[in-house]
Amino acid sequence: MKSSQPLTPTPRRRSAANPGISDIDSNDAKAAILKAARAEFSAKGLTGARVNEIAAIAGVNKQLIYYYFGNKEDLYRTALEVVYTEIRTLESGLHLGDMQPEEAMAALIGFSFDYLQATPDFIGLLNHENARGASHVRDSKAIRETNSPLIELLAKTLSRGTRAGVFRRGIDPVELYVSVAGMSYFFFSNRLTLSSIFARDLESKAAVQAYRKHVVSFAMAGLRA
Secondary structure (H helix, E strand, C coil): CCCCCCCCCCCCCECCCCCCCEHHHHHHHHHHHHHHHHHHHHHHHHHHCCHHHHHHHHCCCHHHHHHHHCCHHHHHHHHHHHHHHHHHHHHHCCCHHHCCHHHHHHHHHHHHHHHHHHCHHHHHHHHHHHHCCCHHHHHCHHHHHHHHHHHHHHHHHHHHHHHHCCECCCCCHHHHHHHHHHHHHHHHHCHHHHHHHHCCCCCCHHHHHHHHHHHHHHHHHHHEC
């Protein structure tokens, strides 16, 4: 149980919407709920996930989930929007526009691989969303808007590389993104079956590092003039 003592010399503000919950506690609770929701929806999808389980994992009362996020479908949509916003925010933090074209592309390709390795719940969420026809992603303006800056940045980087003579002409930025993301996504979403088929441990650290190197070099080779 949290201490009732203030965290600062001034009294803790109360949420205008709910006077019984402080702003600090509210943010903590929302973060815990979203973290639990991402894991639960990734593992079981929208249909299989249970609000009771999410509440138990987050350590909150189930009614608090409804208070903050509405129904289960609203929570699912929010979880999807959060992961898309997260990856785009991290991508923007790479500052690709400050790098030389080849350096920028290699950084983005490596980042895409590293993000999927570090965030397996993103893969699970996408698997379930695709199985449902991608209706929530398609209907989310927030998700669509996160992708536009990335494609614009890719287009600018390709253009800079073309002018510098290091990238070949005629590369579509959307096709490039799909190709780069696809190589990493397929690896992480199918490692267990691939390991069994080819009798190779693709979950080992050495195998992951080797494939990351392959993805970056393979994609860069396809870009060069």
